[in-house]
Amino acid sequence: MENIEMKKLLCAFLLAVSASISIGHVQAQVIVIANPGVKSDSVSKSELREVFTGSSTNLKDGTHVKPVLLKDCPAHAEFASAYLGMGVVPLLIAWRGLVMSGQATMPKSFDSESAVVDYVSHTAGAIGYINKATPHDAVKVMSVH
Numbered sequence: 226m227e228n229i230e231m232k233k234l235l236c237a238f239l240l241a242v243s244a245s246i247s248i249g250h251v252q253a254q255v256i257v258i259a260n261p262g263v264k265s266d267s268v269s270k271s272e273l274r275e276v277f278t279g280s281s282t283n284l285k286d287g288t289h290v291k292p293v294l295l296k297d298c299p300a301h302a303e304f305a306s307a308y309l310g311m312g313v314v315p316l317l318i319a320w321r322g323l324v325m326s327g328q329a330t331m332p333k334s335f336d337s338e339s340a341v342v343d344y345v346s347h348t349a350g351a352i353g354y355i356n357k358a359t360p361h362d363a364v365k366v367m368s369v370h
Contacts, residue, residue, distance in 0.1 A: 293353035
């Protein structure tokens with residue numbers, strides 16, 4: 226009996242390890258992009274969380290930014306999880322609360338990553354995220370620390 230329990234425990238551990246490796250790989254696929262006019266080349270996760278949850282409209286260097294969201298897609302879920310530390314539903318709830326209380330307006334959101342790139346490239350202060358495989362020559366890629 227003890228041997229079966231150990232095997233179950235080992236299987237659960239291996240599944241957890243493989244899931245975390247898989248998630249780490251997917252997270253590396255999402256990049257943060259900004260309009261070329263944004264001063265900074267890097268951003269912290271805490272800055273991203275503040276901007277993408279509506280707590281702030283500025284980066285720490287004082288640059289005014291406008292968050293841009295993707296609608297339901299894998300990159301949106303990975304961005305929310307990896308960079309904001311939350312799921313897509315809590316993110317939506319946070320924005321709806323701000324909108325309903327009159328403290329903010331919903332950020333622009335797009336159905337495709339190419340539309341995000343186009344908007345960010347033409348909109349001063351725009352900041353968003355895409356899968357790194359999506360063409361993004363017209364925008365600045367920001368490193369996240």
